[in-house]
Amino acid sequence: KITMIRIEFNDEAVTRALEGLGAALTDMTPVMRDIGELMVARTRERFETGSGPDGSKWAPKSQTTRDNYARRRDPVDPRPLWGPSSDLARGIFYLADSGSVEWGSSRIYAATQQFGAAQGAFGATSRGGPIPWGDIPARPFLGMSDQDQADVLDLIGDWLERAAGPR
Numbered sequence: 001k002i003t004m005i006r007i008e009f010n011d012e013a014v015t016r017a018l019e020g021l022g023a024a025l026t027d028m029t030p031v032m033r034d035i036g037e038l039m040v041a042r043t044r045e046r047f048e049t050g051s052g053p054d055g056s057k058w059a060p061k062s063q064t065t066r067d068n069y070a071r072r073r074d075p076v077d078p079r080p081l082w083g084p085s086s087d088l089a090r091g092i093f094y095l096a097d098s099g100s101v102e103w104g105s106s107r108i109y110a111a112t113q114q115f116g117a118a119q120g121a122f123g124a125t126s127r128g129g130p131i132p133w134g135d136i137p138a139r140p141f142l143g144m145s146d147q148d149q150a151d152v153l154d155l156i157g158d159w160l161e162r163a164a165g166p167r
């Protein structure tokens with residue numbers, strides 16, 4: 001015959017900590033916002049360094065792109081992914097709710113910059129020219145580096161400690 005032993009432990013501090021965790025876990029919006037803020041900042045840093053989440057450098061702007069900017073009399077920023085408006089770099093944002101966070105860009109060309117595209121991959125213009133007009137190399141700006149992952153885990157750990165309350 002197996003005898004079950006039951007030990008009951010009543011500690012006010014532990015109970016408060018567990019209740020705090022339970023309440024916090026029903027709405028993780030605060031930590032999701034913190035993660036969103038961190039990842040937007042890291043993504044913007046990638047534009048400054050011209051490198052992807054894995055640390056690889058982005059392909060430079062092609063001479064054709066530079067020539068097109070000059071022909072239109074747009075300022076030519078030599079950095080990859082920096083166009084005349086800087087909209088892609090400036091337009092990184094996040095959306096957070098109680099159980100998730102997403103960050104990215106609403107610019108229509110963001111996916112093409114992230115993943116690249118072959119000349120003509122999106123059809124042709126009304127005049128018959130290819131869209132895009134040339135090959136566009138992938139320049140990943142969204143994603144998480146190993147350091148980003150570690151920092152997000154630290155954020156979550158800190159948040160759980162705060163949710164559990166003082167010891």
